[in-house]
Amino acid sequence: QLCGTTIKTKEMELTKIIVQNIELDEKLKNALKLDMALFKSVSGFVKQINESIEKYFLAKSKV
Numbered sequence: 001q002l003c004g005t006t007i008k009t010k011e012m013e014l015t016k017i018i019v020q021n022i023e024l025d026e027k028l029k030n031a032l033k034l035d036m037a038l039f040k041s042v043s044g045f046v047k048q049i050n051e052s053i054e055k056y057f058l059a060k061s062k063v
Helices: 002-020 026-062
Strands: none
Touching: 002 026
């Protein structure tokens, strides 16, 4: 959960930078958007791992 929360926080920080600094250089904006895409991807991956671990332990506790 901590990793997912940290990634989501960074994603929101990047969004804030992009929104507040409308006059940013296009290359910087594109780099920030790529970083955001990476954070979203990693966040989704971490969420899937957490869900898999939870299912595994729930299944183990029923045995």
